[in-house]
Amino acid sequence: MEVTVHNKAAIRGVASYIPDNRLTNEQLANDFPEWSVDKIYEKTGIKSRPIADETETCSSMAINAAKKLFAKLSVTADSIDFILLCTQSPDYKLPTTACIIQNALGVPTSAGALDFNLGCSGYVYGLSIAKGLIESGQSKRVLLLTSELYSRYINKKDKSVRTLFGDAATATLVEGVKSENELLGSFVFGTDGAGDRNLIVPHGGSVHPLNSDSFSEVCDKSGNFRSSADLYMNGAEILSFTLKSVPLLVTNVLSKSAFDIENIDKVVFHQANKFMLDKLRKKLKFTEDQFLVSYRDYGNTVSSSIPLGLELAEQQNLLRKGENVLLCGFGVGYSWAGSIITW
CATH class of the missing domain: 3.40.47.10 (Thiolase/Chalcone synthase)
Incomplete structure (x- = not known):
């Protein structure tokens, strides 16, 4: 019996952008003398956290991640037909940050672009949306971005969250491939x-x-x-x-x-x-x-x-x-x- 091979969504590659600035346990112990370096590590398992500087934004970090991904995979922006951005720290309340990214990257104006606000579960949700776009025939190549600057919402005198959160952006290319198996x-x-x-x-x-x-x-x-x-x-x-x-x-x-x-x-x-x-x-x-x-x-x-x-x-x-x-x-x-x- 002949196997029918359909277009299936698959992850082609992942890249990240990590801010250069870091918040170390030594810095935190200096700000919170009641917690030693060892105690912070024992409680969190974290040694240091990347923190965006004042010039960095949700869009700039996502753009940097996307450019790294394009270089890694030898892919050009004009091949992208949909941008998905998961963030809870957008550039503005409006307009949509994904639209800003589309223009900055040179993705065609025929592409779709949207933000969705979903925190820690957001990447898996994004993969599901990308799969739906591709396997329904609406898109061929989706750029799934995540970009978070939680540090902008954290009080520097609140060790309960300052010891935990870091800033980072990632880019994932999801595209259609011929396969008889589910890849996502x-x-x-x-x-x-x-x-x-x-x-x-x-x-x-x-x-x-x-x-x-x-x-x-x-x-x-x-x-x-x-x-x-x-x-x-x-x-x-x-x-x-x-x-x-x-x-x-x-x-x-x-x-x-x-x-x-x-x-x-x-x-x-x-x-x-x-x-x-x-x-x-x-x-x-x-x-x-x-x-x-x-x-x-x-x-x-x-x-x-x-x-x-x-x-x-x-x-x-x-x-x-x-x-x-x-x-x-x-x-x-x-x-x-x-x-x-x-x-």
């Missing part, structure tokens, strides 16, 4: 907006526009200072949500894809922090060889953490062509998503 597999999603208050910048949107009170700082019981224009995270609630939702997510992805854990070659989770990822790995019974991590030198780079992990694993020869890779993103929203891809 089935996707599983989840949403629970009841957790919205546990990871939030309270002021700056239509509910609470910025006003004279937005920048008044308060000190919490742990000695962290922040204003209503700064990022707030309820770490205990985020951990509880993660340990409850992610194992179920993994079970559902494996079931929908007809895979067992033993069939998974590599696992790339959103890089929240060492404590959370260690708990998840042990609970799900993944081996250390399966479970790829990148938080040590980058911290939590939000939507950029999964593609950054893929690029680093490729550079370190930990990923090989044809391997099955489980991707899981989870966090702000609450929102979560997972899929198995073929590298």
